[in-house]
Amino acid sequence: xxxxxxxxxxxxxxxxxxxxxxxxxxxxxxxxxxxxxxxxxxxxxxxxxxxxxxxxxxxxxxxxxxxxxxxxxxxxxxxxxxxxxxxxxxxxxxxxxxxxxxxxxxx
Numbered sequence: 001x002x003x004x005x006x007x008x009x010x011x012x013x014x015x016x017x018x019x020x021x022x023x024x025x026x027x028x029x030x031x032x033x034x035x036x037x038x039x040x041x042x043x044x045x046x047x048x049x050x051x052x053x054x055x056x057x058x059x060x061x062x063x064x065x066x067x068x069x070x071x072x073x074x075x076x077x078x079x080x081x082x083x084x085x086x087x088x089x090x091x092x093x094x095x096x097x098x099x100x101x102x103x104x105x106x107x
Contacts, residue, residue, distance in 0.1 A: 007032030014069060015040040021060055023053040024071035034071075042069070050077050054084025058091070 004012075010033050014022075022044045026034055037044060047053035050072040057068040072081050 005032055005036075007034075008036040011036040011040040011042060014042060017067065019067060019069050021045065021057070021066075021068040022071060023047055023057045023060075023068060025050060025053070025073070025077065026071065027073045027077075029073060030071050050080035051082075051084045054081050054088060058084065058088040061088070062091075 014037075019042055022034075022037060022042050024030075024044075024047055026044070026046065034044060045053075045056065047056060050070070053070045053072070057070045060066070060068050070081060070084075072078055
């Protein structure tokens with residue numbers, strides 16, 4: 001049985017859902033996932049703000065009908081996404097928004 005990381009499993013699952021685009025700000029918690037995304041056909045667009053990332057993802061979905069992913073750090077990054085998420089949800093556009101957290105190692 002072949003072992004894979006959680007990050008690679010997430011990339012595989014998103015590919016299976018038809019995800020081709022990802023928007024957001026990459027931080028350390030995202031690296032285990034983002035290093036695998038390109039080999040599963042997921043392209044990343046780096047953004048300067050999480051709310052802008054959600055609006056970009058919504059625009060992407062509006063123009064081609066495909067869902068996309070928005071990534072942000074938990075806490076302030078997730079809070080910054082809320083206005084965009086509310087707008088996308090109200091308009092009925094498919095976006096997947098993920099706030100990833102890497103717990104500190106146990107000593």
